[in-house]
Amino acid sequence: MFSHSLAELSRLLHQGSISSVELTELFLARCQAHNTELNCFITLCPELALEDAKRADNLITNKLHGPLTGIPFAHKDIFCTEGVRTSCGSKMLDNFQPPYDATVVKKLYGSGMVCIGKANMDEFAMGSSTETSFYGATKNPWDLTKVPGGSSGGSASAVAARLIPAATGTDTGGSIRQPAALCGITGLKPTYGIVSRFGMIAFASSLDQGGPMTQTAEDAAMMMNAMAGFDVNDSTSLDREVIDYTANLNDSIDGIRIGLPKQYFSNDVDPGTIEKVRDAIKQFEQAGAKIIEIELPNTALSIPAYYVVAPAEASSNLSRYDGVRFGYRCKKPKDLLDLYCRSRTEGFGNEVKRRIMIGTYVLSAGYYDAYYLKAQKVRRMIRDDFQQAFKDVDVIMGPTTPAPAFGLNELVDDPVRMYLADIFTVSVNLAGLPAISVPAGFSSGLPVGLQIIGDYFSESRLLNLAHRFQLDTDWHKKTPDGYAK
């Protein structure tokens, strides 16, 4: 039961084979049994979940349900949940119980899904390994000595270990796709502006985007139907026609043009990863796709540009944590300045402070042009590279990450090397494009992700290609040893 996809669970629930309460109890028991070793969750909320499950069962009995009604899932702990602690992985917000729900939280509640907890994450989503969490590192269920990726590592690890059938994530520089790849699940980062950012704690506002983390592309499409949509409360939300993301899953992919950027298949990439990604691309070729070599010449510069733009926006966004209105406050401040400085110094972890300092520096007088303005110009070049490529191809494919999961503590003291884990994901955020990571096999026993990048608003096409791949392969069905029973 616990390894079923959302689509399968939906069928079982709505034909009466199992109740939402039974299903919720089953997943809660799995979470409670495995959270000690994996540390996927910061907060579990069994009472609330069972209350919601009863409500879902009533909806089902009265035939008032939708496709997701009654299915348990988890929110990344970055989404504000009214009355339930929302820590963002930080000591700063350890005591924070939001007075309102994020739009995504409201929408998924409206769909009848049952939230059973809040998933672990890198502090304020700053990290690629979930090791910067105030609540300790999450482990990768495929190998407990490896990281699950980050920042949505709790969500990815929990879905991979089948502790929950789906979770929400957010992606600022790869935080949905990279952990999805390293844990062997499916993760979609939508076009910027498709999923509301209201109530999603801000890291870098021009890059942040929420999305689903699931076993399959079909499940991601089902989640998108509930998560996406215009929101007046988010000033960058896009007012577009509502679409059914499941409608095109089975479209033919015959004649689709797939671009392979030379830069994504360099010698720096793990050979096992390249092999699996090339195998996957062969599958698409056999299904009728055309393969075209392309160039994304400024790929290497996406990391430097990102690590100026994202910290700059973060330093501004995180200035709100001052120990006055909510969050952590230091003990016995001697004056206002001491209150600000000590609350922030004691409340934030090292990586967050590092990024705030970088952001502060690149925005400071005398350095703004050399760093921030320069990075924004490079950002345009990166976006233009993609636009140029999409004149000749429909989608772009490559590895999601340059290597499979790295070891716990391996890169914590080497921020620059850690940042390079995002090389194939950050450019997509800088350009605001949608992209999906799907399981494509294993390298040295660890999952490999295939990334499919599309032009703006091509989520349906990405889901269609990913779904087609999952009909032809069973990588997405693999469960780590120790979590298959």
Place this chain on the structure above:
Amino acid sequence: MSLDRKQIEEIAMLARLSIKAEDIPVHQEELGGILDMVKQMESLDTDPIAPLAHPLEIDARMRVDAITEENHRTKNQKMAPKTEDGYYLVPKVIE
């Protein structure tokens, strides 16, 4: 690229973070390493390029200038570290 001690102290002050004197060399090394990586952008001629602040280049939406929110003061102040009579309390600013 290396930042001197004074620069590290200035950045920390602007960011409202306190740093211990003995930790300054660590900050110098870490921030210096990141700025070295960032410097790769210098190789690129970006003079004719316009900066891009928002991926889709849309303007922030305007709304009608009307009150849409109710007063949530009591609810919001429940999670404040210190309040009194509906105000947030901070250390005395003026003696």
